[in-house]
Amino acid sequence: MGAYLLLCADGTLYAGATKDISRRVEEHNAGPTGAKYTRMRRPVTLAYFEEAGNWSEACKREHAIKLLSRKKKLELIGNGAK
Numbered sequence: 001m002g003a004y005l006l007l008c009a010d011g012t013l014y015a016g017a018t019k020d021i022s023r024r025v026e027e028h029n030a031g032p033t034g035a036k037y038t039r040m041r042r043p044v045t046l047a048y049f050e051e052a053g054n055w056s057e058a059c060k061r062e063h064a065i066k067l068l069s070r071k072k073k074l075e076l077i078g079n080g081a082k
Contacts, residue, residue, distance in 0.1 A: 003061040005048040005073060008041035013073050017062035021049055048077045 004021060006014040006028060014037055018024035028034035028044045038044050052058035065073065 001055060002050050002052040002058050003065055004046060004050070005065065005077060006038065006044040007047040007077075008038060008044050010041050012041060013047070013070065014038055014041075014044065015062055015065045015073075017052075017055075017058040019055070019058075021046065 001017075001019045002021065003015065003017045004024070006016070006025070008014060014028075014035065016024065016035065025044070025046050028038045029042055032039075034042075034044075050061060052061055065076070068076065
């Protein structure tokens, strides 16, 4: 469970939260259950994942990541591990 950043095929970044990161990345890349944003920007790759203790923390971290500038998101990717 945690928050994540995806790198889309067009170079944009997408932030989300999930309970199962492997399943969620698969959903973004195939089928209608991926986010509308990523459907037109496939394939997507996992660029960053951050564990969270519970769903509430994961959602709060997703929101905080979404508020970051692109530069800060790229720094987060560079400093973090998948």
